[in-house]
Amino acid sequence: MAVTRTPRSSWIEAGLRALADGGPEAVRIEQLAQSLGVTKGGFYWHFEDRRALLDELLGAWEHAMVDEAIERVERRGGDARAKLRRLFELAASREIRSLLRVDLAVRDWSRRDQRVAARLRRVDDRRMEYLRPLFREFCADEDEVEVRCMLVLCVFVGSPFIAVTHGSRSRRQVLERALERLL
Amino acid sequence: MAVTRTPRSSWIEAGLRALADGGPEAVRIEQLAQSLGVTKGGFYWHFEDRRALLDELLGAWEHAMVDEAIERVERRGGDARAKLRRLFELAASREIRSLLRVDLAVRDWSRRDQRVAARLRRVDDRRMEYLRPLFREFCADEDEVEVRCMLVLCVFVGSPFIAVTHGSRSRRQVLERALERLL
DNA sequence: GCGTATCTATACGGTAGAGTACGGACACGC
C-alpha cells in the first residue's frame, strides 16, 4: 500500500478541467499527463482506455451537479422560494462555475453521442423532478408548473451560452429579475 | 470558364452539415471530400486552409440566422406579437432546424475560441436589438423588456440543449405556453 | 533493509488527418 503519486482522482480532475475548457475532444491523455507533469505511462494503470476515463468524468459530473447540489440546497431548509433563490445563488457561485462549464460541454457532446444523451436525459429529468414540487408549493396549475420549471432550466442552460450585452444593466441583474418573475 | 463541378458552395454546405452534426472538430477536409464523392485535391483550390473554411462557415451561419431570418419575419408585417409568434414558428420549422444545430455548435465552440466568441456576441446583440423594439410595443417598463428578451433568447438557445421529458405534454406545448406567458 | 504494490518513463507500432506538389482530366468558348 504505497502512497499514490498521481492517483485516479488527479486524472479525473485534470479530465474535468479539459472537458470544461475544450469539450470531450480536448480530453487527450498525453495532454492530461503533461498538465500533471508525468507521462501517460501511469494513466493506463488506472484506466482501461480513454473511453473509460470519459465515462468516469460523466459520473463525477452527474454526482456533483445533481446529488451534491440538491443536498446543499436542501440542507438549509426554508420554503420553496427560498430554496429556488439559493439554487440561483449556487449556480452563480464561483466554485460551481467550472462544473457548469462541464455541464455545457456535456450538452453539446450529447448531440452526437447516444450514450451521453441518455445520461443527460437522466440528469435533466432528475433536475426537473426536483424543481416541480418546489413550484407546486406556490403554483396550483400543473401546466404552469411545467412551464416555469422549463424556463428555469432554459435560463440555467441557455444564459451561459449567450453572449449579449445588456447596456447599463449587468447580466446578473437581468437574470435575478427573470427569476423573481418566475416565483 | 469551365463549369464548376464541386464549387465553393458545395464545400460550405458540406461543412455546415458537419459543423451541425459534430462541431468544428468534425469539419475534416478529407471527410467532407468523401461525402462529396471527391478527394481533397480540389478543396485547396477554393480555400487557403481548413481555418479559411471555418471562417466562411461562420459567415454563412450569421447571414442565414440573422439577416435572412429577420427578413422573413418582417416581410409579412403585423404587430409585435404576431411577429414574435412567427419567429417561434420559424425556429420550430423543419428547414431552420439544421441551421439551429449549427447555432448550438457555434455556441459551444465560442467557449474556447476568442474570435468565434466575438462573432457570437455580434450575432446575439443583433438578435437582441431586433427583439427589444418588439417587446417595447406592448411592454412599458424597460427592465421588463430586457428580461423578456433574455428569456426568449434563453428558451431559443437552451431548450434544444435540454433533454427532459414532460410526461403527457409535448415539448412544443410547453414551449408554446412559455411564449404566451411572455407576450 | 527487503518485498511488494503502485506508479512512471521510454520506446514502439498504428491511425487519422493537415497541408503540399504536380500531373492530368474535363468542358466550355472560340
Add this chain to the structure above:
DNA sequence: GCGTGTCCGTACTCTACCGTATAGATACGC
C-alpha cells in the same frame, strides 16, 4: 479541335494521438 481555366487524383511529408510492452523507480509495511 484546341486552349484555358477549373478542378481532381495521387503520392508524399508531418504531426498528434492512442494504446501496448516492459523495465525501472518509489515508498510504505513489516
